[in-house]
Amino acid sequence: xxxxxxxxxxxxxxxxxxxxxxxxxxxxxxxxxxxxxxxxxxxxxxxxxxxxxxxxxxxxxxxxxxxxxxxxxxxxxxxxxxxxxxxxxxxxxxxxxxxxxxxxxxxxxxxxxxxxxxxxxxxxxxxxxxxxxxxxxxxxxxxxxxxxxxxxxxxxxxxxxxxxxxxxxxxxxxxxxxxxxxxxxxxxxxxxxxxxxxxxxxxxxxxxxxxxxxxxxxxxxxxxxxxxxxxxxxxxxxxxxxxxxxxxxxxxxxxxxxxxxxxxxxxxxxxxxxxxxxxxxxxxxxxxxxxxxxxxxxxxxxxxxxxxxxxxxxxxxxxxxxxxxxxxxxxxxxxxxxxxxxxxxxxxxxxxxxxxxxxxxxxxxxxxxx
Amino acid sequence: xxxxxxxxxxxxxxxxxxxxxxxxxxxxxxxxxxxxxxxxxxxxxxxxxxxxxxxxxxxxxxxxxxxxxxxxxxxxxxxxxxxxxxxxxxxxxxxxxxxxxxxxxxxxxxxxxxxxxxxxxxxxxxxxxxxxxxxxxxxxxxxxxxxxxxxxxxxxxxxxxxxxxxxxxxxxxxxxxxxxxxxxxxxxxxxxxxxxxxxxxxxxxxxxxxxxxxxxxxxxxxxxxxxxxxxxxxxxxxxxxxxxxxxxxxxxxxxxxxxxxxxxxxxxxxxxxxxxxxxxxxxxxxxxxxxxxxxxxxxxxxxxxxxxxxxxxxxxxxxxxxxxxxxxxxxxxxxxxxxxxxxxxxxxxxxxxxxxxxxxxxxxxxxxxx
DNA sequence: GGCGTGACTTATAACGTTTTAAATTGAGCC
DNA sequence: GGCTCAATTTAAAACGTTATAAGTCACGCC
Numbered sequence: 001x002x003x004x005x006x007x008x009x010x011x012x013x014x015x016x017x018x019x020x021x022x023x024x025x026x027x028x029x030x031x032x033x034x035x036x037x038x039x040x041x042x043x044x045x046x047x048x049x050x051x052x053x054x055x056x057x058x059x060x061x062x063x064x065x066x067x068x069x070x071x072x073x074x075x076x077x078x079x080x081x082x083x084x085x086x087x088x089x090x091x092x093x094x095x096x097x098x099x100x101x102x103x104x105x106x107x108x109x110x111x112x113x114x115x116x117x118x119x120x121x122x123x124x125x126x127x128x129x130x131x132x133x134x135x136x137x138x139x140x141x142x143x144x145x146x147x148x149x150x151x152x153x154x155x156x157x158x159x160x161x162x163x164x165x166x167x168x169x170x171x172x173x174x175x176x177x178x179x180x181x182x183x184x185x186x187x188x189x190x191x192x193x194x195x196x197x198x199x200x201x202x203x204x205x206x207x208x209x210x211x212x213x214x215x216x217x218x219x220x221x222x223x224x225x226x227x228x229x230x231x232x233x234x235x236x237x238x239x240x241x242x243x244x245x246x247x248x249x250x251x252x253x254x255x256x257x258x259x260x261x262x263x264x265x266x267x268x269x270x271x272x273x274x275x276x277x278x279x280x281x282x283x284x285x286x287x288x289x290x291x292x293x294x295x296x297x298x299x300x301x302x303x304x305x306x307x308x309x310x311x312x313x314x315x316x317x318x319x320x321x322x323x324x325x326x327x328x329x330x331x332x333x334x335x336x337x338x339x340x341x342x343x344x345x346x347x348x349x350x351x352x353x354x355x356x357x358x359x360x361x362x363x364x365x366x367x368x369x370x
Numbered sequence: 371x372x373x374x375x376x377x378x379x380x381x382x383x384x385x386x387x388x389x390x391x392x393x394x395x396x397x398x399x400x401x402x403x404x405x406x407x408x409x410x411x412x413x414x415x416x417x418x419x420x421x422x423x424x425x426x427x428x429x430x431x432x433x434x435x436x437x438x439x440x441x442x443x444x445x446x447x448x449x450x451x452x453x454x455x456x457x458x459x460x461x462x463x464x465x466x467x468x469x470x471x472x473x474x475x476x477x478x479x480x481x482x483x484x485x486x487x488x489x490x491x492x493x494x495x496x497x498x499x500x501x502x503x504x505x506x507x508x509x510x511x512x513x514x515x516x517x518x519x520x521x522x523x524x525x526x527x528x529x530x531x532x533x534x535x536x537x538x539x540x541x542x543x544x545x546x547x548x549x550x551x552x553x554x555x556x557x558x559x560x561x562x563x564x565x566x567x568x569x570x571x572x573x574x575x576x577x578x579x580x581x582x583x584x585x586x587x588x589x590x591x592x593x594x595x596x597x598x599x600x601x602x603x604x605x606x607x608x609x610x611x612x613x614x615x616x617x618x619x620x621x622x623x624x625x626x627x628x629x630x631x632x633x634x635x636x637x638x639x640x641x642x643x644x645x646x647x648x649x650x651x652x653x654x655x656x657x658x659x660x661x662x663x664x665x666x667x668x669x670x671x672x673x674x675x676x677x678x679x680x681x682x683x684x685x686x687x688x689x690x691x692x693x694x695x696x697x698x699x700x701x702x703x704x705x706x707x708x709x710x711x712x713x714x715x716x717x718x719x720x721x722x723x724x725x726x727x728x729x730x731x732x733x734x735x736x737x738x739x740x
Numbered sequence: 741g742g743c744g745t746g747a748c749t750t751a752t753a754a755c756g757t758t759t760t761a762a763a764t765t766g767a768g769c770c
Numbered sequence: 771g772g773c774t775c776a777a778t779t780t781a782a783a784a785c786g787t788t789a790t791a792a793g794t795c796a797c798g799c800c
Contacts, residue, residue, distance in 0.1 A: 017764065041524075041526070045756080050628070054759085054779065054780050055780090056759090056779095056780060056782095057780070059759095063758085069778065072779090086524070086758075088755085088756050089527075090463040090757090091464050091757040091758090092757055093784090094458070094460040094464050094754080094757075094785050094787085096757080096758065096759095097785080136506035136507050154454075157454055213765070260690050263689060263693050264691075264695070265692075267693065293573070296694060318632060319659065322633035323662050323663050325634070330749085360757095378782055413786055425750090427750070429786095429788065430749090437747075439748065457786085458786050460786080461755090461786035461787040462788080463755095463787090464755050464757085464787075465755055465786080465788050466757065467755080534788090536742060641792070698792070719759085735794065
């Protein structure tokens with residue numbers, strides 16, 4: 001009578017709908033023992049015993065395999081739901097080789113000020129109703145991101161990778177391309193082999209920023225440039241220069257500071273520069289911290305925002321405008337970027353051609369309500 | 371002659387040191403096929419074939435089991451190193467039930483401004499030379515942290531948990547205690563059952579902050595209080611009040627704003643308050659963003675830092691002092707906290723009594739060099 | 741020479757899945 | 771009645787690891 005014997009009999013016909021032999025019912029010890037294994041967590045076997053089906057059938061039914069009759073499919077799903085079955089990820093992973101994990105690599109610079117946070121938020125949303133888990137790998141593995149990528153590929157720690165702050169010939173991207181590992185970058189590269197990416201249109205950002213400064217009557221524009229080695233630095237400076245040349249306004253691009261510099265260095269640079277001759281009166285700040293540092297430096301020189309100078313900053317959170325609402329901003333929606341990256345990565349993992357998986361985000365004027 | 375047959379023979383004696391039959395050597399196809407499985411990743415079997423030992427023996431040798439002779443132990447380690455063997459975590463996890471994963475739960479508030487980052491950095495350092503991986507679970511699982519904790523316990527997604535921003539009767543802690551799941555909190559609770567924690571001495575922080583303000587001659591002190599529901603809010607206000615009462619200075623504690631408020635709300639509060647009668651001239655700001663917002667609000671009222679008022683802020687990164695070096699700060703070393711939490715958690719997982727696993731961090735005067 | 745004993749090594753059975761190949765059945769057909 | 775066929779269901783073999791229990795040998799002892 002026990003589920004065990006039933007399953008072993010030659011007769012495979014589904015058991016007379018004696019369904020749902022729950023723990024509360026009195027049944028042979030064997031059955032109970034088999035039904036609830038070591039850990040107490042329900043497994044396929046639990047469901048098999050409960051329904052009188054074979055483990056294989058249960059597995060198939062839950063996987064919505066085509067060969068399973070609608071009746072058993074439904075019954076298995078019901079029972080599974082009732083007892084709160086969740087597949088053991090370790091076992092699935094061992095068997096299939098798929099991890100159901102998406103890994104995000106962050107480097108220390110972007111973790112500051114919620115850059116990473118927003119991206120992750122978007123990613124989490126994209127993966128919400130999928131079997132994928134999101135794992136954030138801070139690049140604290142000594143040796144930096146390249147080693148982390150290598151480790152993840154070699155040991156199959158994830159099915160797909162998200163990375164950002166790309167360089168034109170980013171070694172991480174090269175590694176991933178060589179190994180055919182699915183990934184999406186935030187930022188473009190200059191490899192000829194195409195790969196999936198989402199990028200913000202930093203050309204447009206800088207172009208619009210300069211045009212706005214000029215529209216406000218500013219005569220001499222400058223920018224806190226992103227680190228030269230990052231791809232988007234090129235795009236941004238190109239946008240900057242295009243606007244500058246169109247209008248024929250004076251400009252300068254500092255050589256000694258960039259966005260990744262500590263805030264005090266930026267502040268000091270501004271102070272020094274403003275004390276000199278032909279100081280700029282219009283600034284493009286592609287980061288919130290750099291904008292704050294700039295404002296502080298300016299106010300140290302007794303220069304007033306909106307009076308002696310203007311700033312157009314890139315905004316990715318509420319911080320800047322909440323602290324300093326007089327700054328004009330152009331908004332980069334990182335949450336949307338993250339969500340897009342999630343969807344692109346899923347399609348990439350599903351085997352779509354990387355050449356199709358692109359997205360270029362336009363700068364936004366307004367900031368969505370908090 | 372093939373490794374397979376050798377292993378099956380009755381004679382268990384280690385093979386004549388014909389060691390290191392590498393792929394480059396010509397050998398029977400069977401052996402090669404067996405040596406490099408499906409995925410190409412070396413497994414215990416690879417090493418077993420290469421050394422002529424049994425899989426069990428190899429496993430034991432790598433695990434430094436006591437019954438293995440020094441000679442084979444060494445040889446196995448050598449071969450493993452040569453071919454770059456790394457154990458399959460999915461298989462280990464399936465077999466042992468241990469995940470070798472430590473999970474960190476962050477909530478959106480602490481991700482801002484590197485609170486989480488520093489903590490994670492410290493954790494990563496503590497886990498560096500252990501088999502444990504660190505997984506950051508942003509609490510974007512709808513339903514918040516409690517559901518996330520529940521999910522992790524139920525599905526055995528980790529061997530231990532790190533969480534922060536505790537409440538006196540934190541439901542997450544209750545859940546973990548009930549299930550006997552190993553964890554360490556950042557912040558204390560008021561449960562009678564002891565649990566592992568690391569906490570910053572916020573009493574001392576607030577006490578010292580007020581004493582410093584008074585030493586500077588300030589007459590009327592206030593504080594941006596942490597959200598009332600968090601445990602450390604009590605500690606901090608207690609420290610604040612203790613200093614206030616010792617000296618008998620005037621004070622006020624705002625009811626309408628707290629540390630988690632958006633920066634603009636804090637700024638507006640300061641502006642309003644400063645316009646009123648009996649405005650404070652000494653402020654305790656237990657967060658960097660709140661300090662910045664406060665300074666902005668003050669400067670909107672034409673009040674000068676170090677002139678009309680002083681601030682003592684809690685510092686957890688370089689941001690604040692780099693932007694606004696005139697602020698006096700007391701430093702909370704979150705990296706050290708993270709590292710401590712990592713070590714405590716490992717000891718907890720190893721079975722040590724939670725009652726012993728505590729640490730209270732004293733406020734620091736200096737900030738370590740960047 | 742048989743018999744422990746100690747020092748190693750090994751085969752086997754799990755862990756919970758999925759996959760491959762095989763089984764069972766009733767129906768339809770000759 | 772035997773045959774194939776389709777529709778289901780099933781058993782058995784993996785995936786890579788570890789734990790349990792069972793060898794295997796050399797050696798010393800009676």
